Amino acid sequence: MICPNELKTTMITETSESVERRLIHQRRVTCSGFARSDGTWDIEGHLIDTVTESVELVTGTIAPGEPMHEMRLCITIDLEMRIIDAQARTLHGPYPVCGEINATYRSLIGLQIKPGFTQLVKRQFRDELGCTHLNELLPPMATAAFQLLLPIWAQMGKPFNMVGGCHALRFDGDIVRKYFPDQFRAPD
Incomplete structure (x- = not known):
């Protein structure tokens, strides 16, 4: 849990003026890549939004330090960066129905991460067809997939021109x- 009195910070602007500021909202996005024992790879994206002051929603109150959003998306890819499994989880959402869309992300299976992937998934999960926060995980996860496989491709002598x-x-x-x-x- 985040303690509000630990969140004061000072920012130095371009003109070197010190300005006191108070943290109100924090979004953390992490992507982790894992080698699996079956010769494939998992890319797990994790998004968490927390607030330092109570937020009143129609469904209740989000207390300081509690997640407003917390989503995980895990894709399993092969050496050609084809998605062979996908699982979305909504751990915290502002509305009880937020997690109902999770199963839709199974439709990532069969897609290949390559140029145009981000635009494709933005169209596929646009508006009411997806979750904004799960969608926001997909571009950095695609980048993490490239970063994960680049050294493996290099060891194999597979050229990849950047x-x-x-x-x-x-x-x-x-x-x-x-x-x-x-x-x-x-x-x-």
Whole structure:
């Protein structure tokens, strides 16, 4: 449980002025990757929202330090990043019916995490077809899946080209010039 008097913090702004502030809401999102004994991998996403002051909802009061939202989503993937199992759990939600949507996330089974995955699942679970908070877990879980499998693919000699995928690995950058010279493109 979070104690409200432990939550005072000071922020240094860009102009170096000290401004006292008080924590009201905290969202924590974690993603963990696990190797399974059957040769597949689990990616577990966990989202938890807590408040430091009571929140009155139509269904009751959320007390300081208690979760307003707490959801877990676990996907099992194979080496090609195909989802072979998916389980969603709502541990805490502001409304008693929040967890009723959990079984819908089984429809992730068969999808492959690849470019366009995030847009696909946003459409699949849009509006009343999904849970906003479970949906928010899917993009960082997809990233965690790549991070988990990259070293495994490298050990297998399976090429995975990330050049052009971010600022550091831009085609005209120094990293690409030095480490991936065959893909380097001089700036215009």
